[in-house]
Amino acid sequence: DQQVKQNSPSLSVQEGRISILNCDYTNSMFDYFLWYKKYPAEGPTFLISISSIKDKNEDGRFTVFLNKSAKHLSLHIVPSQPGDSAVYFCAASGNSGYALNFGKGTSLLVTP
Amino acid sequence: GAGVSQSPSNKVTEKGKDVELRCDPISGHTALYWYRQSLGQGLEFLIYFQGNSAPDKSGLPSDRFSAERTGGSVSTLTIQRTQQEDSAVYLCASSLRGTGHNEQFFGPGTRLTVL
Numbered sequence: 001d002q003q004v005k006q007n008s009p010s011l012s013v014q015e016g017r018i019s020i021l022n023c024d025y026t027n028s029m030f031d032y033f034l035w036y037k038k039y040p041a042e043g044p045t046f047l048i049s050i051s052s053i054k055d056k057n058e059d060g061r062f063t064v065f066l067n068k069s070a071k072h073l074s075l076h077i078v079p080s081q082p083g084d085s086a087v088y089f090c091a092a093s094g095n096s097g098y099a100l101n102f103g104k105g106t107s108l109l110v111t112p
Numbered sequence: 113g114a115g116v117s118q119s120p121s122n123k124v125t126e127k128g129k130d131v132e133l134r135c136d137p138i139s140g141h142t143a144l145y146w147y148r149q150s151l152g153q154g155l156e157f158l159i160y161f162q163g164n165s166a167p168d169k170s171g172l173p174s175d176r177f178s179a180e181r182t183g184g185s186v187s188t189l190t191i192q193r194t195q196q197e198d199s200a201v202y203l204c205a206s207s208l209r210g211t212g213h214n215e216q217f218f219g220p221g222t223r224l225t226v227l
Contacts, residue, residue, distance in 0.1 A: 044218045049215070098162070105154060
């Protein structure tokens with residue numbers, strides 16, 4: 001069963017605009033959430049994370065928002081750049097703190 | 113420093129053959145993970161090693177899959193009698209420790225194709 005869901009397989013955004021990638025989860029035991037970025041033929045690279053004790057974490061152009069009551073998180077990229085074009089994976093972990101549960105990914109295309 | 117490395121980068125094999133995939137984690141990382149990504153799917157957890165503790169094999173899909181980690185460093189994932197549904201990208205990751213919340217660093221993956 002898919003415990004982490006990314007319902008949009010793809011997203012296209014113009015350069016300079018905001019990109020919003022969404023993620024939903026079903027397991028209330030998840031307490032740590034991460035976003036990974038993946039280019040073709042490369043492994044995923046860590047982008048940003050958030051603990052369940054927070055509702056927002058910001059790092060430069062990237063902000064992750066967490067809504068625990070809705071079991072929903074989102075990644076905002078502002079302003080979007082062509083180099084941000086990649087597949088973005090949402091991941092979550094629970095008390096065990098190790099195995100990550102991944103969504104299927106959202107392919108972001110930022111057009112000039 | 114060097115990141116996680118995996119070999120081979122690509123492997124094509126015939127159905128029924130055995131394959132071995134190798135992972136070199138980041139030096140000093142005590143935790144090592146194997147995931148696989150099938151076409152159109154997210155990353156699926158396979159197995160986890162933490163130091164000298166017994167590995168968590170709960171994600172291995174069948175008894176044809178096994179993994180070992182020698183000397184707390186290099187790991188080998190072995191798939192016996194490969195099937196076409198084993199075709200996927202196999203990703204290895206390592207983290208400084210396995211407890212608590214740690215960023216996992218991924219290797220580039222091995223793309224396995226079973227004909």
